[in-house]
Amino acid sequence: MAAGFDQRFAEFTLTQAQFRTLVGVIMLDRGEGITPSELADHLFVERATLSVVAQALVKRGLLVRRPGENRRSHRLSLTEAGTLMLQQTITPALELADETVKGLSKDILQNMLAVLNHLEAHLRLAQKKG
């Protein structure tokens, strides 16, 4: 999948993590931007990981950072350029997703999702105890 992504996204010079991050912002932003922490939780990565990606996107002009309600929390939101980038990239991304699951029935996919959820919950539990 990573290889497929790189193929389709070569012309946009947008990495997978950057794309995921932009999608996260547009999904969560309700008009006032979103904090890096919320975004990290949503994307299942550490704050530290997100921090670096977000900085790159800000530097590239696809995201803006504004001060939030207090001095330690910020707010990220899409710029015009960021919105445009998403408009251009969402189609190849959906194509890749379709391509990936082609040939697999809904039942099979749902089954697989259930297994993955089980594994995640189970491992997280073992982790906490261990």
Added chain:
Amino acid sequence: MAAGFDQRFAEFTLTQAQFRTLVGVIMLDRGEGITPSELADHLFVERATLSVVAQALVKRGLLVRRPGENRRSHRLSLTEAGTLMLQQTITPALELADETVKGLSKDILQNMLAVLNHLEAHLRLAQKKG
């Protein structure tokens, strides 16, 4: 799983890739060592990736490199220390594997394996065409 591995393997200062590589060597070695290329294929990583890991293991004294039948191909095999390390680490590794699939029936797991194989073959195909 990565977190679980790190927990169990902390005392051995052996990374996951290093452990996998040692296991690969003991599985493939039929007495004369194994070439890095064979090993890389077996582990589904690029030769370049394996090269770095193998160098680290050689430097640590867990593997040795010997010249092979011709001057460009080498042979990797376990040292005594490497064998000892595997003996010490194989138990926690198997424990982790057991722990991971605990609560999942054989049917479910086989089903999942089939799905993953399908995905891999399918994506590889799309890759070549695209």
Added chain:
DNA sequence: ATCTAATAGTTAGTATGCTAATCATGAGGC
């Protein structure tokens, strides 16, 4: 009011794996 906890974010270091470029050697064709 002050000391301590928790929260938000960043930086640094590490692990893993990739591709592209390079070097060295080997094999085949002519």
Added chain:
DNA sequence: GCCTCATGATTAGCATACTAACTATTAGAT
């Protein structure tokens, strides 16, 4: 014999994500 191509391996650079350690700020307890 020499040129080209294939093979084996390495190095360098990038992407991703982690933990640990740090700065800064806020909130809560006494």
